[in-house]
Amino acid sequence: MTNAGRTGLLACAIAVCASAAMAGANAEQCARPYLAAPYSDCNNDLVADLPADPALWRNPPTLVWAYAPIEDPAVYAELFKPFTNHLGQCLERQIVYYPVLTGAAEIEALKSGRLHFAGFATGSTVTAVREAGAVPFATKGIGDEVRGYRLIAVVRKGSPYHKLSDLAGRRVAHSSPLSNSGNLAPRALFPEQGLRPDIDYMPIMSGGHDKSLLGLVAGDYDMAAVASDVYERMADRGMIDPESVRIIYESPLFPTSSFVYAHDLDPELSSALERCFFGFLFPPEMQAEFNGDTNFIPLSYKDSWATVRDVMGRANAMAE
Incomplete structure (x- = not known):
């Protein structure tokens, strides 16, 4: 040497x-x-x-990871196979992908030590950091460009609803309690538009952004509060017809999902994990699924998630 x-x-x-x-x-x-x-x-x-x-410090021979159950977990289990295989070769150890059914279950698995690293949805990232010792280090992007998504409010095209205040007393789908765009952001941002959750309407938890949109199209809900990137992916797959719905509200831009490791991983392992993440180029199927994103990009949780923490603080204050 x-x-x-x-x-x-x-x-x-x-x-x-x-x-x-x-x-x-x-x-x-x-x-x-x-x-x-x-x-x-x-x-x-x-x-x-x-x-x-x-x-x-933990440095186990087998690493278990999961990705946020924003949609059907089985979709991501198959989609991430090339990445999981890459990590196994790069880290020279066994990597196991573990499908989780809810954001809360993913947080609990990280907290208990069953997960060593994971991809979290935007809102769940904050809870994972605060309650489970998550250390965010990466997000998805194109080259050096970090892209985001918006909270959108979607109604059926033929409905009489053209602004959020029109939805008072109606059936409005939120996705899940920990979701940023599916619950926390609507609670923080909708009141500015004349629509107050829990007062003007009672949010209906659908169980997921995809379920909110499918329920909207089926007539179960009058409006769905969802993430724009999920909406775009479902439209691309033909799961919903953009011509059959209207978007009546868009929020400012939020960061996309984060990738974190447990705070007690051996520093040599966490450094190697970062190196393997940043050395991976998304194959075509991952690029198509993630709206053209091509690779992982380093992130600063303190800076990148400031807006999300603000939204969560405002939502919690309104709930008290």
């Missing part, structure tokens, strides 16, 4: 040790109201620190 290589390894080791020391030196002093116990955040990046004791 060259002197430069030895110097690099030494610098890396020092950085890891310094990070661990920071995490544990004043764990109680670094407890934060935005993180559940026992997580701490000494460097104020809003995510849980690495445990100070290396004995608590």
Whole structure:
């Protein structure tokens, strides 16, 4: 090994040790109201620190991961096969994809240690960080461009509803409690448009964005609050006909799903995982499914999720 290589390894080791020391030196002093116990955040990046004791770091021979159940989990199990295989070769260990049925189940699996890394929906990312020690490190994009999605309000084309305030007293589908565009953003943003959840209408939890849209088309709901990227994917697959519906509201742009690892992964493993993520180019089927996204991009949770945290704070304040 060259002197430069030895110097690099030494610098890396020092950085890891310094990070661990920071995490544990004043764990109680670094407890934060935005993180559940026992997580701490000494460097104020809003995510849980690495445990100070290396004995608590995990580096298992088999890694289990999951992706947000925004739609049918079976769709993603097949779609991510090339990526799962890539990770297995890149990390030289077994990688198991575990389909989860709800965002809450995914968060609990990460918290309990059954998942080592995962892809979370936008709103669930915040809950996973706060309650399960998730460390977001990547999102999807094109090259260096991070793209997003919007909350949209969709009605049937022939309906008499043209603005949100027209939906007072009607059947409005939300997707699930932890969903950003499917529940939290409507609660924060719809009142500005004259439509107050739980007052002007009682949200009906459909169980998913796809279920909200299919229920809308079937006549079960008068309006569906969903993510624009899910709407676009379903239209591309022919699951809904864009000519049969109308979009009467669009929100500002939100970031897309995040990819996280558990805060207690061995730093060498988490670094290798990041390297393998960022070295993967989406095959054509993944690009088609994810609206043209081509690769994973590094993210800063503190910066990229600021708008989402604000929306969640406003939604929770309105619910109190």
